[in-house]
Amino acid sequence: MIRPVAALLTPLVTVGVAWSSVTGAAAAPATAVDAAPTTSVVGQAPVHPEGQPDERTSADGDAVSRSGRRAVDPDDSFLVQIDRVRPGVLPTKGNLRLSGTVTNVSDEVHTDLNVHPLSSYAPITSNDELAAAVSAAPEITFGGNRLQDLALLDNSITELQPDATARWSLTIPVDKLQITGGDGVYVVGVQVLATEADGSRDGVADGRARTFVPRVNTTDTRTNASIVVPVREAVTRAETGEIEDAEGWASLLGGGGRLDNIVHLLDETPDIPVSVALDPALLDVADQLSSGNPARNLDPTVTVDDTENEPEAGTAESGSQTSEGSVSSSGLVAQTWRERMVATLRRHDVLALPYGDLEVVGASKSAPGRINEAQEISDDLLSADDITSRPAVIPPTGLMPTSTLLSLPEETAVVLAQRAGGAAATSGADAVRVLSHPALLNTDVTGAADPQDPDGATGLRQRILAEAAVRALSGDTEQMVVSLPDDFDPGTRTTALLNGLDADFIRWRPLDASPTTAAEVDELTYPANAEDRELSVGSFRSAQDAIHRAEALDDVLPLNDAILATVRKEALSDLSVHALADESASVWRLTQLRQWVDDRLSKVSIDAPSFVILSSETGPFSVTVHNELDQPVTFAISAGTGGAVEIRAPGSIELAADTSRTIRLEATTKEVGVHEVNLQLNSPTGQPLNVGEELNIRSNSVGKIIWFVLAGGLGLLAIAVPLRIYRRVRKVRAAGAGA
Numbered sequence: 001m002i003r004p005v006a007a008l009l010t011p012l013v014t015v016g017v018a019w020s021s022v023t024g025a026a027a028a029p030a031t032a033v034d035a036a037p038t039t040s041v042v043g044q045a046p047v048h049p050e051g052q053p054d055e056r057t058s059a060d061g062d063a064v065s066r067s068g069r070r071a072v073d074p075d076d077s078f079l080v081q082i083d084r085v086r087p088g089v090l091p092t093k094g095n096l097r098l099s100g101t102v103t104n105v106s107d108e109v110h111t112d113l114n115v116h117p118l119s120s121y122a123p124i125t126s127n128d129e130l131a132a133a134v135s136a137a138p139e140i141t142f143g144g145n146r147l148q149d150l151a152l153l154d155n156s157i158t159e160l161q162p163d164a165t166a167r168w169s170l171t172i173p174v175d176k177l178q179i180t181g182g183d184g185v186y187v188v189g190v191q192v193l194a195t196e197a198d199g200s201r202d203g204v205a206d207g208r209a210r211t212f213v214p215r216v217n218t219t220d221t222r223t224n225a226s227i228v229v230p231v232r233e234a235v236t237r238a239e240t241g242e243i244e245d246a247e248g249w250a251s252l253l254g255g256g257g258r259l260d261n262i263v264h265l266l267d268e269t270p271d272i273p274v275s276v277a278l279d280p281a282l283l284d285v286a287d288q289l290s291s292g293n294p295a296r297n298l299d300p301t302v303t304v305d306d307t308e309n310e311p312e313a314g315t316a317e318s319g320s321q322t323s324e325g326s327v328s329s330s331g332l333v334a335q336t337w338r339e340r341m342v343a344t345l346r347r348h349d350v351l352a353l354p355y356g357d358l359e360v361v362g363a364s365k366s367a368p369g370r371i372n373e374a375q376e377i378s379d380d381l382l383s384a385d386d387i388t389s390r391p392a393v394i395p396p397t398g399l400m401p402t403s404t405l406l407s408l409p410e411e412t413a414v415v416l417a418q419r420a421g422g423a424a425a426t427s428g429a430d431a432v433r434v435l436s437h438p439a440l441l442n443t444d445v446t447g448a449a450d451p452q453d454p455d456g457a458t459g460l461r462q463r464i465l466a467e468a469a470v471r472a473l474s475g476d477t478e479q480m481v482v483s484l485p486d487d488f489d490p491g492t493r494t495t496a497l498l499n500g501l502d503a504d505f506i507r508w509r510p511l512d513a514s515p516t517t518a519a520e521v522d523e524l525t526y527p528a529n530a531e532d533r534e535l536s537v538g539s540f541r542s543a544q545d546a547i548h549r550a551e552a553l554d555d556v557l558p559l560n561d562a563i564l565a566t567v568r569k570e571a572l573s574d575l576s577v578h579a580l581a582d583e584s585a586s587v588w589r590l591t592q593l594r595q596w597v598d599d600r601l602s603k604v605s606i607d608a609p610s611f612v613i614l615s616s617e618t619g620p621f622s623v624t625v626h627n628e629l630d631q632p633v634t635f636a637i638s639a640g641t642g643g644a645v646e647i648r649a650p651g652s653i654e655l656a657a658d659t660s661r662t663i664r665l666e667a668t669t670k671e672v673g674v675h676e677v678n679l680q681l682n683s684p685t686g687q688p689l690n691v692g693e694e695l696n697i698r699s700n701s702v703g704k705i706i707w708f709v710l711a712g713g714l715g716l717l718a719i720a721v722p723l724r725i726y727r728r729v730r731k732v733r734a735a736g737a738g739a
Contacts, residue, residue, distance in 0.1 A: 073138060073139065076105070076205075076206055076207045076208070077104065077105065077106040077108070077110060077194065077206040077207060078102050078103060078104060078105065078106075078110075078113075078160075078192050078194070078206050078207025079102070079103040079105050079207060079452060080100065080101070080102050080103075080115075080190060080192055080207040080208055080209040080452070081100045081101050081102075081103075081209055081450075081452070081453045081456060082098055082099070082100040082189070082190065082209045082210070082211050082450070082453070082456070082458060082459070083099065083100045083101065083456060083457075083458050083493070084097065084098065084099040084100065084458060085097070085098055085188075085211055085213060085458055085461075085462055085500075086500070087500060088213070088461060088462060088465055088499070088500025088501070088503070089213070089214055089215065089216070089465060089500065089503050089504075090174065090186060090213045090214065090215040091174060092174070092215075092217065093174055093175070094173075094174055095171050095172060095173055095174065096171075096172045096173075096174055096177070096188070096213065097169070097170065097171050097172075098117065098169070098170045098172070098188070098190065098211075099167065099168065099169040099170070100167070100168060100190075100209065101165050101166065101167055101168070102115065102157065102160070102165070102166055102167075102168055102192055102207060103163070103164070103165040104160040104161060104162050104163060104164050104165075105162075105163075106162060107162050108162065108196065108197040109159065109160070109161055109162065109197055110159070110160050110194040110195065110196065110197070110206070111158060111159045111160075111194065111195045112155070112158060112194060112195045112201075113155070113157040113158075113160060113166075113168075113192055113193070113194045114153050114154070114155045114192070114193045114194070115153055115154040115155070115157075115168040115170065115190050115191075115192050116146040116147060116148070116152075116153045116190060116191045116192075116193070117146070117147050117152055117153070117170050117172050117177075117188070117189070117190055118141060118144045118145060118146040118147060118188075118189055118190070118191060119144045119177050119178060119179055119186050119187065119188045119189070119213075120141075120142035120143055120144045120179070120186050120187040120188075121142075121143045121144055121178060121179060121180060122143065122179075122180050122182070122184075123179070123180065123182055123183065123184025123185055123186050123215065124184050124185040124186075124187070124212075124466070124470065125183070125184040125185075125470060125473055126470060126474070127428075127467075127470055127471075127474075129470075130185060130212075130466055130467065130470055133185075133187060133212075134447050134449070134463070135447075135451075137451075138208055138209075138210070138450070138451055138452055139205075139208065141189075142187040144178060144187070145178065146191050146205075147172070147176065147177075147178070149176065152170065152171075152172055152176060153170070154168040154169055154170055156168070160194070168190075168192075170190065181215075182215075183215055183216050183217055183218050183219070183469075183473055184214070184215065184469070184470070184473065185212050185213070185214045185215075185466040185469050185470060186212070186213050186214070186215065187210055187211075187212060188210065188211055188212070188213045189208060189209055189210030189211065189450075190208065190209055190210075191205035191207070191208045192205060192206055192207040192208065193205060193206060194206050208452075209450055209452060209453065210449065210450050211449040211450060211458070211459055211462045212449045212462045212463060212465065212466035213462065213465075214465050214466050214468075214469035214503075215469075216469050216472055216473065216503070216504070216505040219472055219473055219475070219505070221472045221473075221475050221476075221477060221505070222472060222477070222504075222505055222506060222507040223468040223469075223471040223472045223476065223477070223480055223505060223506050223507065224477055224478065224479045224480065224507050224509060225464075225468055225479070225480040225481075225482065225506050225507065225508055225509070226273075226275060226479060226480070226481050226482070226508070226509055226510060226511040226512065227272070227274055227275065227464070227482045227483075227484070227501075227508070228274075228275045228276075228277050228351065228394070228415065228481065228482065228483040228484065228511060229262065229265065229266065229274055229275070229276050229277065229484055229488070230277045230394070230483065230484060230485075230486050230488060231259065231262055231276060231277065231278045231279065231282060231341075232277070232278075232279050232282075232353070232357055232486050232487075232578075233252065233258075233259065233279070233282060233578075234576065234578030234579075234581075235281050235282070235285055235356065235573045235576070235578075236573070236574075236589065237570055237573070237589070238295075239589075239592045239593075239596065240295040240296055240596065241294075241295050241296025241297075241566070241570065241596075242288075242293050242294070242295050243285055243288055243289060243293050246289060246293050246330065247330075249285065249289055249334070250289070250330045250333050250334070253286065253289075253333050253334055253337040254333045254337075256492055258487075258489040259282070259337065260337060261489055261490045261491055261492060261494060262488075262489075262490060263337065263340050263341050263344060264490070264492075264494045265490040265494040265497065265498065266344040266345075266348060267340070267344050268494055268498065269348075269498055271502060271508075272498060272501055272502055272508045273348075273349060273508055273509055273510045274348055274349070275348070275349040275350075275351055275510055275511040276345060276348050276349065276350050276351065277351040277353055277392055277394055277415075277483070278345065278350055278351065278352060278353060278382075278389075279353045279355070279356065279357040279378075280352060280353075280355055280377075280378045280381045280382055281355055281356045281357065281569065281572075281573055282341075283338055283341070283342070283381060283385070284381070284569065285334075286334040286335070286337055286338035286341075287334075287338065289330065289331060289333075289334035290331045290332070290334040290335035290338065291331070292331060296563075296566060296570075296596065298553075298557060298560050298563060298600065298629065298630070298631050299560065299631075300559035300560055300631065301559070301560050301561055301562040302558070302559045302560065302561055342385045342387065345382075345385075345387045346386060346387055346388075349510035349511065350382065350387055350388065350389040350390070351389065351390060351391075351392030351394075351413055351511065352375070352378040352379060352382055352389035352390065352391055352392060353378065353392055353393070353394065354371060354374035354375050354378060354391075354393065354572075355374040355375070355377040355378045355381070355569060355572050355573075356374060356569065356572035356573040356574075356575060356576045357573075357576045357577050357578060358370060358371065358374040358572055358575055358576060358577075359534065359535045359575055359576060359577045359579065359580065360393050360395065360400075360404060360408075361395060361399075361400055361401065361404050361533075361534050362534040362535035362536070362537075362539070362540070362575075363535075363540065363575065364401075364403065364404040364407045364408075365403075365404075365534070365537075366535070366536075366537040366539075366540040366541075367540040367543070367544065368407055370540065370543070370572070370575065371407070371408070373568070373572075374572050375391050377565075377568070377569065377572070378391075379391070390411065390413060390513070391409065391411065391412045391413065392412060392413040392414070392415070392513075393408060393412055393413070393414050393415075394414075394415045394483060395416070395577065396486050396577050397417070397530060397533050398416050398417025398418075398419070398420060398442060399416065399417060399419070399420050399524075399525075399526055399527070399530045399533075400414070400416055400420065400439070400524060400526065401524065401526040401530075402434055402523040402524045402526070405434055405437050405439055405524060406434065406435065406437055408437065410436055410437055410438075410514075411513065411514075412513070413440070413511055413513035414437075414438070414439040414440065414513075415439070415440045415441075415442050415481060415483050415511075416439050416440070416441060416442065416524070417441070417442055417444065418441050418442065418443075418444060419525055420432075420439065420441065420524050420525050420526070421439075421441045421519070421521070421524070421525065422521065422524070422525040423521075424519040424521050425441050427519075428476070429441065429478075429518070429519035430443075430478040430479055430480060430481065430515070430517075431478070431479065431515045431517065431518035431519070432518055432519050432520075432521045432524070433518040433519065433520050433521070434521060434522070434523060434524065438513065438514045438515065438518045439518075439524065440479070440481045440511070440513070440515070441481065442481050442482070442483045443467055443480050443481060443482050445460055445463045445464055445467065445482055445484070446485060447463075448460045448462070448463045449462045449463045449466070455485070455488075455489070457490050457491055457493065457494070457497040458497075460484070460497060461497050461498070461499075461500060461501060464482055464501065465500070465501065465503060465506075467480065467482070468480060468503070468505060468506045469503075469505060472505040472506075478515070478517050479509075479512055479515050479517075481511065533580055534580075535575060535579060535580065535583060535586075536583065538587060539574070539575055539579065539583060539586060539587055539590065540575065542587050542590035542591055542594070543571040543572070543574065543575055543590050545590075545594050546567055546570075546571050546590055546591075546593040546594035546597060547564075547567060547568050547571055548687075549594055549597040549598060549601065550563060550564045550566075550567035550568065550597050551564055551683075551687060552601060552683045552687035552688070552689055553567075553597050553600055553601055555683035555684055555685050555687060556601075556604060556633045556634055556635050556683050556684070556689065557631055557632075557633060557634075558632060558633075558634050558654075559631060559632060560631060567593060567597060570593055571590060571593060574586045574587075574589050574590050574593075598690075600629065601689045601690055602689075602690050603626075603627070603628035603629045604625075604626070604627055604628075604629065604633050604635060604655075604681060604689050604690070605625070605626050605628075605681070605690065606623055606624070606625050606626070606637070606679055606681055606692070606693045607623060607624045607625075607626070607693065608621075608623040608624075608679050608693045608695045609621065609622075609623075609695060610694075610695055610696065611695065611696050611697075611698065612667065612695060612696070612697045612698070613697075613698045614667060614669065614697060614698065614699045617668055617669060617670060617699070618666060618667065618668040619666070619667055620664055620665065620666050620667075621664075621665055621666075621667060621697075622662050622663065622664055622665070623637070623662070623663050623665060623679060623693070624660055624661070624662050624663070625637075625653060625655060625660065625661055625663055625681070626655075626659075626660045627655040627656070627657060627658065627659055627660070628658065629657060629658070630657050630658060631657050632654065632655065632656050632657050633654075633655050634652060634653070634654050634655075634684055635652075635653055635655075635681050635682060635683060635684065635689065636649070636650075636651060636652055636653060636681075636682050636683075636684060636686075637649040637650070637653065637663065637665070637679060637680070637681060637682070638679075638680045638682050638686075639677050639678065639679050639680070640677070640678040640680065640692075641675060641676075641677050641678075642675070642676070644669060644671050644675045645667055645668065645669045645675045645677055645697055646667070646668045646669070647665055647666070647667055647677065647679070648665065648666040648667075648668070649663065649665050650663065652684065665679075667697055669697065669699045671699065672699050673698070673699065674696050674697070674698045675696065675697045675698075675699070676694065676695075676696055677694070677695050677696070677697055678692045678693070678694055679692055679693045679694075679695065680692035680693075
């Protein structure tokens with residue numbers, strides 16, 4: 001039974017087509033179904049028509065996400081995957097080559113496997129039809145029958161044990177496909193039949209796979225398209241600053257790792273311009289790992305004498321050092337990855353994400369300054385490596401409130417999901433603009449072409465070609481933006497994605513962040529439940545606390561001007577979009593970061609006497625300051641007195657590492673009594689280092705007036721005494737004369 005694809009897109013289609021796939025199988029000639037294998041190959045890669053075996057199975061080489069999504073019908077015995085389609089666009093003549101793998105997911109041994117090709121009869125010609133085809137169940141055949149010609153099937157796999165994987169390959173002359181031949185997107189796939197363990201063979205497919213193959217011959221319209229390759233990964237550190245899971249990072253950055261595969265992909269990009277959305281924090285991670293993953297420290301970063309700090313001949317300037325002085329293998333992996341990534345970024349259009357992959361929506365509400373801060377750090381880091389970049393924000397949810405968009409600089413490249421555009425996106429807009437702030441709408445290729453292999457590189461490539469084809473056929477020339485999934489892994493066979501994308505109906509270009517055709521809208525669509533995917537204000541407060549304390553620590557260290565930048569970068573990494581997976585863990589790390597800073601600041605302290613008595617208005621007293629750090633410090637002493645006492649202290653105090661020193665202070669007061677004083681150590685810019693030291697000052701001074709009183713009294717006494725003596729003498733003399 002053959003039906004056009006459009007007819008399959010109604011709610012009743014699924015049942016009818018599923019039935020057609022079964023009845024079509026039952027009608028297949030017995031000679032084809034039961035044909036004996038022409039080659040006895042058990043679980044091994046068959047030789048391809050070109051005479052070369054495949055490099056590896058897709059389980060090792062094809063693109064996968066870290067979630068490892070692989071769906072298969074529970075009634076199927078096989079998981080079938082298509083990992084090669086050549087050419088990617090259906091030619092008018094010649095051959096279409098398909099190859100891939102088949103895995104026995106049952107508990108039984110299967111024999112005499114036949115891999116049959118099939119295709120839809122009529123092509124898909126609209127976005128709606130393509131969307132329906134993407135979400136259709138695997139068993140839907142889209143109106144096509146499996147081809148029964150023995151010359152077209154692969155019957156080389158004679159036996160397949162449980163959990164075993166074997167390769168298959170098909171070469172199909174285009175004129176043998178049962179298609180109308182019109183322009184559009186055809187669904188091409190395979191079905192696998194086999195003999196059961198009990199010897200039965202029912203003619204019903206035991207496994208299947210499908211992909212999209214477009215044909216565009218009757219239009220001169222070219223779809224403008226941009227592809228964005230994300231380079232993102234969660235970065236977490238231990239309490240003392242080391243990168244956590246260094247072995248896991250070595251796997252990511254080393255041969256066959258996801259981030260290594262992306263470098264290969266970018267290195268092997270043909271004439272297709274690719275925009276790279278990079279979190280520059282990953283370059284810092286590679287730097288730290290290549291240096292041996294050191295803990296956070298206060299080591300000098302300011303060069304006092306360049307000649308004393310030059311590396312000796314024969315020593316490595318970078319890379320993790322072993323006890324013998326050579327660079328460790330893990331350090332070399334990170335160092336090599338960074339060098340290759342920097343080199344390839346210099347050749348590509350780079351979209352710099354805010355450092356640490358900052359969660360921008362939450363930041364715009366709780367700490368707007370963090371956005372500019374993170375972007376400046378990204379820009380500076382890339383500029384230091386001679387990498388030209390432009391700012392970009394690509395939230396993993398694809399959603400953003402209007403207020404956040406308006407808070408970003410207009411030149412920021414913002415890529416959102418189609419649903420963020422609301423009615424404008426439904427009407428076909430590929431970009432929207434709120435006031436003067438544009439946002440690009442991503443063409444979602446999640447799911448690729450086959451629900452059983454949603455992350456395969458070949459499937460993604462064919463899905464992209466299909467999306468571009470239906471646009472070209474509709475005359476749509478607006479920019480099609482394809483931002484690949486955040487955890488995208490092109491696999492070790494990176495050319496599977498890029499080869500064939502350079503089709504005649506696509507004009508590839510770097511991402512245009514501000515297209516002139518953007519639809520004007522009043523606001524973005526941002527559902528209420530999207531707020532659940534924002535970091536809370538508590539995270540940003542915890543980050544601010546750590547950074548604020550680090551400002552004081554950085555200020556007191558004359559030979560280290562990097563600790564503030566280090567703490568700021570670490571804090572931003574814990575304000576990342578990746579922190580949404582476990583925000584409480586992120587807040588805990590930020591708290592530990594502040595505690596680490598506080599512990600260092602507490603090592604610069606002051607000891608003062610608990611009680612000081614002044615015998616006059618002004619008097620000296622001594623305190624002892626301590627520096628328990630292994631680095632010199634510079635600080636000042638201030639006093640909180642409530643205004644009753646004035647404390648004079650040196651303007652700046654320098655203290656060498658691991659030393660103490662006695663400092664003479666001077667107190668002045670005009671008020672008699674006991675006064676509470678808090679002596680505080682401050683950074684040179686006035687930030688307190690710790691809680692300070694409490695003491696009491698008692699003044700016994702009665703002031704200058706009392707001295708005048710005393711002097712007057714003494715003067716009167718000096719006059720009164722002689723006068724009294726004089727009078728007594730006169731009285732005695734008078735008494736003697738009378739006698």
